[in-house]
Structures are given as structure tokens and as C-alpha cells.
Amino acid sequence: MYDCSAKRLHFYGKKAAVRNANATISGEKILLMGPNGSGKTTLLRAIAGIIPYQGSIKVDDEEVSRIKNHNYLATNLPEVFCIGVKLKDIIYVYEELKNVDGTLAREMLKDVGITELNKKIYELSAGQQILFRNCLALASKPKILLMDEPFENVDVAKRKTVVGWIMEFGKEGIIVTHEIDMAKLFITWKASLILEGKLYKTIGIGELLSLSLQKGAVPDAILVIEVGENKFSLVKGEGYKVEDMSVIDKIYML
Numbered sequence: 001m002y003d004c005s006a007k008r009l010h011f012y013g014k015k016a017a018v019r020n021a022n023a024t025i026s027g028e029k030i031l032l033m034g035p036n037g038s039g040k041t042t043l044l045r046a047i048a049g050i051i052p053y054q055g056s057i058k059v060d061d062e063e064v065s066r067i068k069n070h071n072y073l074a075t076n077l078p079e080v081f082c083i084g085v086k087l088k089d090i091i092y093v094y095e096e097l098k099n100v101d102g103t104l105a106r107e108m109l110k111d112v113g114i115t116e117l118n119k120k121i122y123e124l125s126a127g128q129q130i131l132f133r134n135c136l137a138l139a140s141k142p143k144i145l146l147m148d149e150p151f152e153n154v155d156v157a158k159r160k161t162v163v164g165w166i167m168e169f170g171k172e173g174i175i176v177t178h179e180i181d182m183a184k185l186f187i188t189w190k191a192s193l194i195l196e197g198k199l200y201k202t203i204g205i206g207e208l209l210s211l212s213l214q215k216g217a218v219p220d221a222i223l224v225i226e227v228g229e230n231k232f233s234l235v236k237g238e239g240y241k242v243e244d245m246s247v248i249d250k251i252y253m254l
Helices: 040-047 087-097 102-111 126-139 156-169 180-186 205-210 248-253
Strands: 003-012 016-026 029-033 054-059 073-075 144-148 173-177 190-195 198-204 212-215 223-227 230-235
Touching: 029 040, 029 180, 040 144, 040 173, 087 102, 087 126, 102 126, 126 144, 126 156, 144 156, 156 180, 173 180, 180 205, 190 205, 190 223, 198 205, 198 223
Parallel strands: 029 173, 029 190, 073 144, 144 173
Antiparallel strands: 003 016, 003 054, 190 198, 212 230, 223 230
8 A cells, every 4th residue: 555645736847737736645546637738747757756846745655856765666757768778678777776577578578569679769669669668667566656648659459458467567556648448447446637737636437437527617516627717517417428538638629
């Protein structure tokens, strides 16, 4: 079991990528869902200790910025794997540094058709690069898994393989996605929505998919979210069915 909490969390670039985020995740499997550019990857990078932040992020009551040993945490974020060497050498490095099970990683790569380990990571297709990073993250059998869009540019058959890996090796953690269709494969998990840098309360994925979107702040709404100057309510009953949205970005078309 783990506890991850964020308090008064801010990230700034040209604009606030995440603003005043407050959340607590306790020993849960979470899909962090939001449109492209909503701040979800920025939040994941901060939890992984890759970028600085304002506020507080604690994992098991330890401030992320002060953690010196991240071996119990694994991620597929590309910054972690930007080594210009052969795939087999990256596997060896992560066997030594991150307790990756090299034999398992090579077996997983073979399952998705990546067998030429003398290639460099930039010589792989976009989908293969994500699969390679997914394999190394999961082959470390981490206590906490942080995965950013693990299905992007991956074909349907291999997506199912990745889901199987996550179910087997990703005991707890956060998966970032903007795809509603993929959420349907994690029906027993929970979801936390993030839109335009604002993080909303956690809701069961089964419940989320059963809801509909209506414009405006509706009384008795399960959740009211803000998109630009507009408000949308997640309600039971009539409206635009969440399960009919292939990607959460479609909220901008309503």
C-alpha cells in the first residue's frame, strides 16, 4: 500500500500548467484522465521527481523533491530513457540501477515483436518506443507505477498485451490517458479528471462511464467541471454519454 498526496501544487511555464491541485491517493489504481495539454503529464513528471514544483508532493509521507532512492517507483516517461545507446545496453543499465528484471523485459519485448536489441531507441517507431519504455517500467515490478499514455501509437492487439502487463505487474499507481475507450478496460479502477490544470475528485471508472455530460452546473450533479468559461455537469440520466466519447478531448466539441 502507498500514499501519494499533493497540496497547493502549482507548475508554471508560459501559463499555469497545474494550479492549486490537491489530491490524495491511498493504495489505489488510478487513471489520470484529461485532454491533451490539460497538465496530466506535468503532474506525473513532478510525482516522478523529474521536474521542480511549487507546493508539496509526498509519497509515503516523504517529500518527492527530497527522495534520493526512487527504486520503488517506475515510470515510462521518455526523459528517463533518453540514452543514446543500444536497447540491450539500456536494459543492462536499468538492471543495475533500477532492479529491472532483464530476462522478463526481454521476454516482454519479444511478445510485442521487438527482438532487434542492437537498435538504438530513436531507431524504433513511435509505438515501439512506448512499448520499450512500458516494458522496462513494468519489468522492475515497482511498488508504485507511473505511466504516461502507455497506449499512444500502439496498435489494438499490442494494447491488450500492455493492459495484461499492467494488471499483472502494476499493483498500484497512476496511468495517464485521454482515451475513454481504454478506460473501459480498467473498469474496477478509479479515475481522476484533470482539465486546464485543475484536478477533480476521484470517481470509480464504472460510475464515470455510466454518467452523462450536460452543459451548466446542474443540481445534484455527481461532478461539475470547468472548461474555459463553461461548466459541465456529470449526471445520471440524459445528456452526452461519457462511454460514447472515444477520447476525453471531445468535451471541447460540446
